[in-house]
Amino acid sequence: xxxxxxxxxxxTQLYASFESFYTRHVYRRVRDGWNIPICSVxxxxxxxxxxxxxxxxxSFQYSGKTxxxxxxxxxxxxxxxxNHGPCAEDSIRTIRTQGVCVGSTRGELGNAIYHDQLxxxxxxxxxxxxxxxxxxxxxTNALNLPCILNKNCLVISDEKNHASIILGLRTSGATxxxxxxxxxxxxxxxxxxxxxxxxxxxxxxxxxxxxxxxGVYSMEGSIVRLPEIIELKKKYRAYIYLDEAHSIxxxxxxxxxxxxxxxxxxxxxxxLMGTFTKSFGAAGGYIAGSREFIKILKSRSHAESxxxxxxxxxxxxxxxxxxxxxxxxxxSEGVRRIRQLSRNSRYFRQKLKQLGFIVYGNDDSPVVPxxxxxxxxxxxxxxxxxxxxxxxxxxxxxxTPLVEGRIRFCMSASHSKEMLDHVxxxxxxxxxxxxxxxxxxxxxxxxxxxxxx
Amino acid sequence: MxxxxxxxxxxxxxxxxxxxxxxxxILFMWVIWLLKRKKINPTExxxxxxxxxxxxxxxxxxxPLIYNGDSRDExxxxxxxxxxxxxxIDGPAGKYIEIDGTKYLNLATHNYxxxxxxxxxLDETERCIRQYGVGSCGPRGFYGTxxxxxxLEEAIAKFLNLEETALYAYxxxxxxxxxxxxxxxxxxxxADEHVNFAxxxxxxxxxxxxxxxxxxxxxxxxxxxxxxxxxxxxxxVKAKAIRRFCVVEGIYSxxxxxxxxxxxxxxxxxxxxxxxxxxxxxxxxxxxxGRGITEYLNVPRENIDFISGSLEQxxxxxxxxxxxxxxxxxxxxxxxxxxxxxxxxxxxxxGAGIQALKLIESNPQLxxxxxxxxxxxxxxxxxxxxxxxxxxxxxxxxxxxLKKSFGSRKTDKLLLKEIAFxxxxxxxxxxxxxxxxxxxxxxxxxxxxRIAVNRxxxxxxxxxxxxxxxxxxxxxxxxxxxxxxxxPKSQN
Numbered sequence: 001x002x003x004x005x006x007x008x009x010x011x012t013q014l015y016a017s018f019e020s021f022y023t024r025h026v027y028r029r030v031r032d033g034w035n036i037p038i039c040s041v042x043x044x045x046x047x048x049x050x051x052x053x054x055x056x057x058x059s060f061q062y063s064g065k066t067x068x069x070x071x072x073x074x075x076x077x078x079x080x081x082x083n084h085g086p087c088a089e090d091s092i093r094t095i096r097t098q099g100v101c102v103g104s105t106r107g108e109l110g111n112a113i114y115h116d117q118l119x120x121x122x123x124x125x126x127x128x129x130x131x132x133x134x135x136x137x138x139x140t141n142a143l144n145l146p147c148i149l150n151k152n153c154l155v156i157s158d159e160k161n162h163a164s165i166i167l168g169l170r171t172s173g174a175t176x177x178x179x180x181x182x183x184x185x186x187x188x189x190x191x192x193x194x195x196x197x198x199x200x201x202x203x204x205x206x207x208x209x210x211x212x213x214x215g216v217y218s219m220e221g222s223i224v225r226l227p228e229i230i231e232l233k234k235k236y237r238a239y240i241y242l243d244e245a246h247s248i249x250x251x252x253x254x255x256x257x258x259x260x261x262x263x264x265x266x267x268x269x270x271x272l273m274g275t276f277t278k279s280f281g282a283a284g285g286y287i288a289g290s291r292e293f294i295k296i297l298k299s300r301s302h303a304e305s306x307x308x309x310x311x312x313x314x315x316x317x318x319x320x321x322x323x324x325x326x327x328x329x330x331x332s333e334g335v336r337r338i339r340q341l342s343r344n345s346r347y348f349r350q351k352l353k354q355l356g357f358i359v360y361g362n363d364d365s366p367v368v369p370x371x372x373x374x375x376x377x378x379x380x381x382x383x384x385x386x387x388x389x390x391x392x393x394x395x396x397x398x399x400t401p402l403v404e405g406r407i408r409f410c411m412s413a414s415h416s417k418e419m420l421d422h423v424x425x426x427x428x429x430x431x432x433x434x435x436x437x438x439x440x441x442x443x444x445x446x447x448x449x450x451x452x453x
Numbered sequence: 454m455x456x457x458x459x460x461x462x463x464x465x466x467x468x469x470x471x472x473x474x475x476x477x478x479i480l481f482m483w484v485i486w487l488l489k490r491k492k493i494n495p496t497e498x499x500x501x502x503x504x505x506x507x508x509x510x511x512x513x514x515x516x517p518l519i520y521n522g523d524s525r526d527e528x529x530x531x532x533x534x535x536x537x538x539x540x541x542i543d544g545p546a547g548k549y550i551e552i553d554g555t556k557y558l559n560l561a562t563h564n565y566x567x568x569x570x571x572x573x574x575l576d577e578t579e580r581c582i583r584q585y586g587v588g589s590c591g592p593r594g595f596y597g598t599x600x601x602x603x604x605l606e607e608a609i610a611k612f613l614n615l616e617e618t619a620l621y622a623y624x625x626x627x628x629x630x631x632x633x634x635x636x637x638x639x640x641x642x643x644a645d646e647h648v649n650f651a652x653x654x655x656x657x658x659x660x661x662x663x664x665x666x667x668x669x670x671x672x673x674x675x676x677x678x679x680x681x682x683x684x685x686x687x688x689x690v691k692a693k694a695i696r697r698f699c700v701v702e703g704i705y706s707x708x709x710x711x712x713x714x715x716x717x718x719x720x721x722x723x724x725x726x727x728x729x730x731x732x733x734x735x736x737x738x739x740x741x742x743g744r745g746i747t748e749y750l751n752v753p754r755e756n757i758d759f760i761s762g763s764l765e766q767x768x769x770x771x772x773x774x775x776x777x778x779x780x781x782x783x784x785x786x787x788x789x790x791x792x793x794x795x796x797x798x799x800x801x802x803x804g805a806g807i808q809a810l811k812l813i814e815s816n817p818q819l820x821x822x823x824x825x826x827x828x829x830x831x832x833x834x835x836x837x838x839x840x841x842x843x844x845x846x847x848x849x850x851x852x853x854x855l856k857k858s859f860g861s862r863k864t865d866k867l868l869l870k871e872i873a874f875x876x877x878x879x880x881x882x883x884x885x886x887x888x889x890x891x892x893x894x895x896x897x898x899x900x901x902x903r904i905a906v907n908r909x910x911x912x913x914x915x916x917x918x919x920x921x922x923x924x925x926x927x928x929x930x931x932x933x934x935x936x937x938x939x940x941p942k943s944q945n
Contacts, residue, residue: 010725011725011727012693012694012695012696012697012725013696014635014696014727014780014781014784015784023787027787034594034595035593035594035598035786036596036598037598037599037600037602037603038596038598038599038600039599039600040584040585041584041585041586042585042586042589042590042591042596042597043586046596048596049600071596073591073595073596074590074591074595074596074597075590075591075796076590080588081586081587081588081590082586083582083583083584083585083586084583087587088582088583088586088587091582091587092579092582092583095575095578095579095582096575097544098543098544098545099544099545099546099547099569099570099575100569100574100575100578100769100770100771100801100802100805101564101568101569101765101768101769101770101771101805102542102546102562102569103546103562103563103564103569103765103766103769104546104561104562104563104885105888107536107537107888108539108561108562108885108886108887108888108903109539109540109542109546109550109552109561109562109883109885110542110546110562111539111540111541111542112541112542112543113541113542113543115541116541135623135771136622136623136625136626136791136795137795137796138622138623138626138790138791138794138795138796139623139625139626139791139795142626142629142790142791143625143654148518148519150523162794163790163793163794164790164794164795167658167790170658171654171657171658192506192510195509195510195513196501196506196509196510205513205514206515207515207516207523208515208516208518209515235510236510236513237513237514237515238515239515239518270518271518275796276588277588277589277590277796278590280588281586281587281588281590282587282588282799283587283588283589283622283796283798283799289518290518292519293518293519296519296520296521297519298536299536300890302625302650302654302890302893303625304536304888305650305888305889305890306625306649306650306651306888306890307623307625308623308624308625308765308771311771311799311802313578313582313587313801314587314588314799314802317587317588391596393595393596
């Protein structure tokens with residue numbers, strides 16, 4: 001972090017002083033809990049590189065030591081972040097057979113057979129007709145939403161949507177209206193307003209109305225109310241864009257996301273989008289939809305014409321892990337992982353609630369946020385837990401409102417019950433010392449049994 | 454006080470002068486009239502009844518989810534769908550590329566230094582998978598910062614002798630997230646008219662006022678800067694609050710020409726404008742040791758606020774980066790959207806990038822070989838009379854368009870496509886035409902075939918390319934029936 005600009009005389013200040021007030025005086029004091037470097041595979045255990053700061057977090061130095069921790073911070077829902085095993089071996093083999101870098105975009109001879117193979121596999125996985133993939137998950141939203149929307153479209157988006165969705169919507173030129181998080185009355189009101197009143201001033205009807213929601217919200221841990229949204233969509237003839245970044249692979253009895261979880265027909269959701277970073281241990285994103293939709297999107301997508309195509313080992317990792325999840329590799333490994341993740345999430349959440357912590361979100365979601373409210377408490381918990389060998393993620397402003405900071409646990413199928421119990425013990429002890437066990441909801445009597453969850 | 458008797462009021466009315474009573478009386482009547490008149494409010498509508506609302510809902514007919522023709526600007530020239538199916542590749546796209554089962558000499562994909570099949574890079578990628586797995590499973594802030602990322606950032610910064618680097622997982626995201634993190638609504642950005650699409654998206658996302666100057670025209674930029682200075686002098690309070698930026702590319706991907714960076718950086722210093730340079734193509738391709746356009750034109754790097762680059766084109770890895778002084782680049786780590794809210798680059802691809810940089814640093818003759826090939830190709834291509842060659846002699850990206858247009862843009866594109874496929878089938882050499890989203894680009898250049906030169910080509914192979922192009926042009930352009938632009942030949 002630097003405090004002086006190399007050129008000051010005559011230039012307009014690059015950063016508005018009030019904008020950087022929070023960064024310099026609040027964030028800086030606690031920023032040793034973020035951006036911690038790791039030097040191992042981000043699996044069930046993580047090796048952190050220890051940093052020390054001689055000047056109150058203005059700068060960091062490496063002490064030379066590493067700390068091994070239980071990893072509850074990385075997005076590793078099904079435990080595919082592995083450096084050995086069938087997926088890793090497949091990726092390594094692909095390095096030699098397909099190379100690492102394609103050096104072109106998919107529209108300019110950068111389209112390889114594994115890209116087409118991946119597209120078809122993804123479409124089959126999510127249950128839609130066709131899909132296209134992109135080299136970066138963030139870019140999948142930011143580069144494709146402007147191709148689907150225009151200035152005569154109305155978008156009704158959830159207030160807690162991700163930054164990539166908001167960027168894509170803003171640059172598309174559509175009118176954006178926000179509804180309260182997961183609140184169906186608020187959504188219906190916006191839909192009615194949109195259909196009845198049409199465009200502002202002219203009152204012409206909107207070309208298309210889109211509802212943009214996420215499957216699992218990463219900061220809230222809530223699962224979207226998909227059946228109700230599908231009902232509303234049919235009533236008002238809107239289109240749904242569902243971003244399943246955190247739910248694909250992680251939710252649902254077969255791991256196919258929220259459509260699977262709610263037993264809804266994936267064809268009812270017009271556009272399914274997701275990323276491969278979280279449950280598949282790779283990188284990139286996809287959009288799935290009807291064959292007609294994907295064909296036209298392919299000809300218009302910014303990523304197809306200007307974005308580099310996905311690297312071969314990454315694509316192979318996705319193909320490999322997806323085949324395992326679908327059970328098509330001949331083993332029951334996929335089902336085992338899905339069940340383990342689901343069991344871990346439910347067990348951990350119920351235990352936390354029993355201990356008296358304020359936990360947000362749906363019981364089945366693999367993201368478990370615990371409210372702590374104060375930035376200082378978050379910093380304390382993160383630091384102390386690292387000392388005890390547990391890596392957690394603390395979330396504060398600007399990802400959440402200023403006084404609604406939280407600790408977020410990311411469950412993984414690679415965690416065992418013993419690991420979770422150890423984490424719960426340590427967390428409960430620390431939580432006592434900062435008075436975080438203050439939930440006023442009734443606490444479940446009787447033991448939470450792992451096998452019965 | 455409240456015991457004002459009726460007698461007191463009566464007395465005060467009697468004793469008041471007449472004009473006073475008249476005035477008060479008129480005022481009183483006027484107030485009554487104002488309160489009583491009907492309010493004429495034309496904008497207030499009667500609220501709709503529930504039945505009327507249901508009627509509107511029943512009659513609502515949305516347009517289809519997506520269809521050809523629902524794009525934003527109807528007035529922009531060019532094709533809605535300009536997609537050509539070049540085929541599907543198999544195997545590494547190195548010196549040779551295998552398309553649909555046949556091997557071709559590869560002049561289509563960007564492999565300037567020939568690193569796609571470089572064994573040490575592939576070895577390093579494998580080693581990184583065995584240590585870190587494939588994905589990084591998190592954004593930079595939440596345990597997604599792997600030590601190889603920090604190593605690569607340091608290596609790039611040291612390579613260019615600058616302070617700090619921010620590494621992005623996608624080169625498109627690097628420059629298009631960097632610009633809006635500094636420039637906001639109300640600021641002014643001066644950009645070259647032919648900047649690439651990623652920069653254009655960054656400019657749109659910034660919401661600033663964009664002033665385009667003619668391609669590589671320093672006088673035009675001076676004119677715009679002077680206009681801005683005049684406006685600033687007229688309104689000094691506003692001038693103090695707005696920031697001024699200039700965005701250029703080292704080698705332009707649309708034209709292959711080099712930007713006059715020395716003059717532009719001096720102009721920016723004089724007018725107090727912050728300068729951003731996008732070196733996606735020029736990093737690792739020009740300059741004595743491959744350090745980019747600042748080395749080639751001998752421009753001090755301290756005068757540039759940040760340089761953005763790509764690891765996907767010349768270096769055989771993946772991702773993008775922003776490098777500059779700590780004061781400028783550090784801001785990206787909390788406000789660059791593609792940095793904070795995206796998972797970080799897979800560690801194995803960062804490892805590939807580190808190895809590529811090591812190779813460039815220890816083998817500057819690689820750059821020399823590439824530049825020799827670029828110059829040779831330039832000389833030979835310029836001998837073709839039917840094409841116009843766009844591109845600096847040292848640029849690895851060269852555009853060949855038809856010297857004489859054959860009627861319309863659509864016809865020219867079809868002819869060039871036929872030439873490209875003719876070269877492919879007959880000489881077994883792969884070339885492409887750049888894919889542009891014509892309805893979204895700010896400027897459209899004449900359709901062209903793009904040649905991407907790489908270090909591995911031999912002189913006789915480059916001669917073959919030129920011969921093949923000449924022959925293809927002869928065959929295609931002398932056909933008696935040129936494609937009728939009402940019935941395009943391109944189909945799926």
